[in-house]
Amino acid sequence: MKKILIILLLVGIISSCSKKVVLVNDKKELYSAVQSALPGDKILLADGIWSDLKLRVNVSGKKNKPIIITAKNKGKVFIEGKTSINLGGNYIIIKDLFFKNGYARGSAVIRFKTHNDTVANYCSVINCVFDNFSNPDKYKPDHWIEFWGRHNELSNCYIRGKTNQGPTVRVFLKGNRNIWTYHQIKNNYFAERPRRGGPHGETIQVGSSGTSMTPAYVQISNNLFEHCNGEIEVISIKSNFNTVENNVFLLSEGSLVLRHGNYNTINKNIFIGDGSSNNYGGIRVINTGHWITNNYFYKLRGSNFRAPLAIMNGIPKSPLNRYNQVTDVVIAYNSWIYCQSPIQISVGANNDKKDVLPKNEIRSARPKRTIIANNLIYNQSNNNTIIEYDKVDGVRFINNYINRTDSSIYHNNGFISSSFNLIEIDSFLYKPQQCDKSVKLYVGYEFEKISTDLLGNNRNTKNCYGAILDNYEINFNLDKKRFGPDWNYLSKKVIPKSINLSSEDDFNKKLKLANNNDTIILTDTLYHMNSSVVIDKSLTFIASKEKNTVWLCNRADTVFTIKNGKLSLQNIHFKGNKQNILFKADLSGRYKLSIEQCSIDSFKNIIFAEKGSFADTILIVNSSFSDSDNGICLSAETDDKGNYNAEFVIIQNARFVNIADNVINYYRGGYDESTIGGNLIVNETEFVNCGNDLTHQTLIATNGIVNLLIANCFFKNNKVKNIAILWKEKNNYEKNNKIVNSGAFHSIMHLNQTLMY
């Protein structure tokens, strides 16, 4: 009995005194320290590289005594290789770690659970960097941070470069432990998420259609989203009662989308475009009861799904995973400055596609009981302030203020037009010089809850239309440093250098010496390529403009295997052996390719994309492709899941002569609306004697490509039926082309596509 008492006493002392700091030097020490950690403990990871971490935290801290797992020195602890960190307790903090050169082991890098029944609560990931921590296999889905449990947090992190499938941050709401979450995602810097040529590239996704009935209560606030271009949805909200507040969306090719779920609050966000790209989105609205207030939209010119404000049509009695009708949405006190067509209603209406889509894909349920009031629009000269894709009978416009008038604004008393000036607050942030006091503001049901403006000024004492009140002292500056970690995580810039390559040099050896962005100068006029060159960084190969530098490719099956980076070629004449491939985009490749002033002949394939590869841009200027079996093949994504092999293909002043089979074959399959959708421009280019072996009868095959322009080209003696088939529902055009003995352009309105859902 006495012994037991003593043991109990000792245990008591140990647990109450514990608040130790432990330095760990390897994984074994780390795992052991974590396993025995007590509330208040701090575990410091020694500086250096920690590879293939597999950390499961099943201990708990307490409210004011969290267990902290952190770097000994911020920025000097690198988490690399296949990594998983699973948190299954309460009050655990992960901080100051740098994730790079690696990717998730399993479904997530950091996951707020260790088991379905053992989820994290009150845990945080703060002040970390996740840089290009992507699985090299594009189709391998994972998340960098997976939320489960309740009251967890991701804050002050820098998160950049996810290329593989799956949202960067994903909140799961499956099961009663994972609802009413009150998770916070705040103060983070979401830097570039590259285009990926397919769906499932969201930056944040909260819930899913299957859990879209859950009360989520996630707060996404004070984050910067810059170049988040992964897909059409930067943030995809698929649940209820979330708040997205005070975020900045900077040149991001996508929208904040209220995809599923209802009663979300979208307040005080800033969306910044550049006035020229159509791809930067704003807010897209589906479902019921959202409040969209105090948001600011600048220089956005997207339309349809990418409109600054897109209010969608729903599907009557929609299936759970499709589009519910918009009802009871309040859109008040927002500002649109220099946005081409700020408000677009009944987006997605597709009654005209009745013949090619099943009934439960037809979005004919128009928005209803929706209020657009007290907003501000400032524009220059367009006449399409409001675009209506269907009859607008369920949206009430009241007391909106606009600096001009145009024919698209006919809603009775819904708009007050008056010319006024703007005052610059920041390079993109403007407010009206003075609020027009004669404008009566609409006092809608519970509008008193909109108590402050975008900058936090009180609306209840003096109020005004638009996102920013006119009569306060304003100090605002978009300082990127206020987002992300408090330590310096950006790598030092290396100044690019030039490397001379003679015909006698060992090619691959020289290549190893080259750093990212270096230039390799071809000093001789004849090169023999004997082996394949693997490109995994950005390199320029350049020959003299004056010399005719020839690169003979007799022995290599594939000349360039492109894995990553940008490959630029200038002033080179590539000559194949009729059996080989000049450029093969590797299955894990994310790349750009630029061919300038080159002539290329005698290959089996000139450009050949493997399934899984993805070119952001392929640029062909002042070059000729000739005497080859195939020209440009970007058609490996044949499983029709919305993926495709290149985003932008631009061909300017080129010649295609004697290309027998595929001349240009650019393919996107599957009925998918989540990507920009493929872009091909062919300008001032000649096609002569091509397509003799073509079975599909189309010289420029572009199935499913959304944006197509063929202009000022000359087509002569090509044995094809179609030069191209233009998809008229989308943005497909040809103009000013000359055609001699070469088939013709044909058009279809709707394309029959594989349904993915």
Add this chain to the structure above:
Amino acid sequence: MKKILIILLLVGIISSCSKKVVLVNDKKELYSAVQSALPGDKILLADGIWSDLKLRVNVSGKKNKPIIITAKNKGKVFIEGKTSINLGGNYIIIKDLFFKNGYARGSAVIRFKTHNDTVANYCSVINCVFDNFSNPDKYKPDHWIEFWGRHNELSNCYIRGKTNQGPTVRVFLKGNRNIWTYHQIKNNYFAERPRRGGPHGETIQVGSSGTSMTPAYVQISNNLFEHCNGEIEVISIKSNFNTVENNVFLLSEGSLVLRHGNYNTINKNIFIGDGSSNNYGGIRVINTGHWITNNYFYKLRGSNFRAPLAIMNGIPKSPLNRYNQVTDVVIAYNSWIYCQSPIQISVGANNDKKDVLPKNEIRSARPKRTIIANNLIYNQSNNNTIIEYDKVDGVRFINNYINRTDSSIYHNNGFISSSFNLIEIDSFLYKPQQCDKSVKLYVGYEFEKISTDLLGNNRNTKNCYGAILDNYEINFNLDKKRFGPDWNYLSKKVIPKSINLSSEDDFNKKLKLANNNDTIILTDTLYHMNSSVVIDKSLTFIASKEKNTVWLCNRADTVFTIKNGKLSLQNIHFKGNKQNILFKADLSGRYKLSIEQCSIDSFKNIIFAEKGSFADTILIVNSSFSDSDNGICLSAETDDKGNYNAEFVIIQNARFVNIADNVINYYRGGYDESTIGGNLIVNETEFVNCGNDLTHQTLIATNGIVNLLIANCFFKNNKVKNIAILWKEKNNYEKNNKIVNSGAFHSIMHLNQTLMY
């Protein structure tokens, strides 16, 4: 200026002093008093009948100073005729009124709004009676009480007898003013809602599929539901976050159904059956996140949709108005006492109907992440404790306690079997003699929230499986007087009398003398009917068994037009003129018909139901139908909306001879699952020489009738192909019949039905 000040002062004094009581004697006085009512005012309606009220209340009381509109004397103020009371302010109370002999003007008798933008908040309807206030047109939809706004209340009312289409009480959630409602429906006595032979007969409906995403927060508590037989859903919950608590469901032919919406709390309700009817239901579960705790089920023996606990299969990615998958539901601490098959899982699974239903009607999504724990089952001898309509792989059974074992219980460790005794608390309320302390209770996620038992005893100090803790002093009594108003609203019982009718009496005059339930004795042996008799109360016509009393119907086109009540006939021989109808059920008729020991011949139609009419029961015993064109025609509901003309048709020891066309034609059309569904029993009956003129070739036509039994009958020389077509998917049987030269019974498995949704 002075004048203005004085006026302002006076207004101030008037408004602050006001708290007056006004007696009003007519509608004009009432409307005027209401229009000028101030907080604290009380308006008394004088005793008597108030006809055709059209009251709009657009004034407001205050928190402790409501405006009260009430009866001078409880039970002496009758609201009759076409009535509408619309409330469009705050803090208004309607009380002590008796609604009878009338029906709703427009969509509702009492509606908590006057306009979409002017809804009621903090208003109440209390201590009132609504007795048979039904629109006579069965298809005219209305509600007796329509909830809009927030914080409104229906309490201590007696509500009985709605026969027309539409839920008795309906909560609307359309629009932001009408969500987060916190409405209360409490302490009411919902007495009989009769069977109506079609859908839309709920007693309470909260929301709709179209508003099923709304946070409703309605509380339905402490109500009695007795004989609420309107349809398969007594309460239809179609929204989120509602609470249904402490209610008693007594012999009600339907269930508490979680039809749409999620996260509802169903706690401490009592469901009482009689051990013989299959129609009394319990709780039917669809959707996500409900907590079903502390409920008590007694002597229920329904199956499928009417199971004591029915957990349904969903439709994968269900359309908004169909069936979502069951997920994350908690079913804990409930008791099932003498319930045949208490737990039925994957109810509605219909994979086998793939060929007759569209894909989005196939319920193949099995329940998942659902927990059934700590429940109590006490049964006698059956072997079907659990019925599984599909594979059960997403429901976890843990630590449930049962007094016996049977082969249907195979869930690993999910059940603990042990024989034990019950102790009676009330005639229907039992608890185990003593909780078996060796049974470990399952402590699920947030189970600590289930803090009390059915009777309010604390679970946290001493706990036990099942709805009622064993070790508290219990005083419980189901006193019906604790529900409904505090005044006496039941009409005095009148003792039925007998009236003699001689052949020389003025028939219609005599009829007028008869009260409900009186008996009319035919004293002579021959009667001539010259005019039609309208039946609108319960009457028995009886002749002597010994005499052959003949009722010659030569001149009336229709002999009996049945509007309401029960018509019983005994020992009479009805003889028609071959051109006329003997019994015509009027389009507004709700009736019972009993024919005993009668012989009927020479009519065009013997029983003919008009569209809209509805017989609860038609009973034909020891009688013969002969030499007529048509026998029993209950087939007027041909628009296939789920309606039908009779609930129970029972034919026992009868003869059908020389009925040329429709012999029995009993029809129910439309794919509807909300009704019992038509019941026909034909036993020990002869059919001879019938069906000569039949075009549909079926002697006993029963399209869409769910329950059919033809037994011990003799069929001879009927010129038909089919005696009957048995719908095998449902409860259709024949046995022990003898067939001579009369076609045959045929069967189909699935019926092709019109989709209604």
